Amino acid sequence: AQTVTQSQPEMSVQEAETVTLSCTYDTSESDYYLFWYKQPPSRQMILVIRQEAYKQQNATENRFSVNFQKAAKSFSLKISDSQLGDAAMYFCARPNFGNEKLTFGTGTRLTIIP
Amino acid sequence: SQTIHQWPATLVQPVGSPLSLECTVEGTSNPNLYWYRQAAGRGLQLLFYSVGIGQISSEVPQNLSASRPQDRQFILSSKKLLLSDSGFYLCAWSSGTVTAFFGQGTRLTVV
Numbered sequence: 001a002q003t004v005t006q007s008q009p010e011m012s013v014q015e016a017e018t019v020t021l022s023c024t025y026d027t028s029e030s031d032y033y034l035f036w037y038k039q040p041p042s043r044q045m046i047l048v049i050r051q052e053a054y055k056q057q058n059a060t061e062n063r064f065s066v067n068f069q070k071a072a073k074s075f076s077l078k079i080s081d082s083q084l085g086d087a088a089m090y091f092c093a094r095p096n097f098g099n100e101k102l103t104f105g106t107g108t109r110l111t112i113i114p
Numbered sequence: 115s116q117t118i119h120q121w122p123a124t125l126v127q128p129v130g131s132p133l134s135l136e137c138t139v140e141g142t143s144n145p146n147l148y149w150y151r152q153a154a155g156r157g158l159q160l161l162f163y164s165v166g167i168g169q170i171s172s173e174v175p176q177n178l179s180a181s182r183p184q185d186r187q188f189i190l191s192s193k194k195l196l197l198s199d200s201g202f203y204l205c206a207w208s209s210g211t212v213t214a215f216f217g218q219g220t221r222l223t224v225v
Binding site for chain 1: 146148152156157158160163173202206213215216218219
């Protein structure tokens with residue numbers, strides 16, 4: 001079974017500081033997608049950022065960026081200038097081979113310290 | 115733009131009662147549709163997956179079923195709820211871009 005591993009159940013960061021959330025995965029494919037989703041207390045899953053494996057450049061969306069290490073099968077999320085509204089569960093996910101069904105990691109709960 | 119609607123937001127049902135959760139997508143055609151369940155403090159588990167009307171794949175054997183009577187409508191059902199069916203249910207869709215967009219979820223409590 002394809003797995004996505006998030007080794008940090010909880011993280012905390014001071015407001016305005018930078019935090020990095022880790023994710024590793026397994027795959028035998030050369031081209032695939034990776035995602036980070038945010039789940040705030042409302043529990044709706046919100047897409048934060050997407051990375052296409054064939055692209056060398058790391059994806060960036062405003063204060064959110066990824067560090068994609070294809071050979072290491074690592075996909076970390078960096079949040080810069082952390083804000084109180086960033087407090088949430090963050091899930092790393094990737095589609096299964098040959099379809100669009102997502103496999104999720106177990107999540108990292110991010111706390112922002114004022 | 116595409117939107118996804120899921121209802122109800124919250125539901126409390128007695129054991130043995132039926133269940134019907136509905137999800138509709140607007141602004142796209144022939145989407146892939148999904149039902150996920152999230153137990154408290156845990157990740158998401160894919161329950162059902164549909165690539166078209168009447169086409170349902172079940173990922174986990176369980177007390178639930180799904181149907182897709184229309185292109186953009188996905189329904190999660192049960193004839194008799196169990197306590198273990200409690201959880202947070204999320205509907206999602208994807209199409210072409212291999213990105214799943216989620217509804218707001220339904221918190222189901224079976225008592």
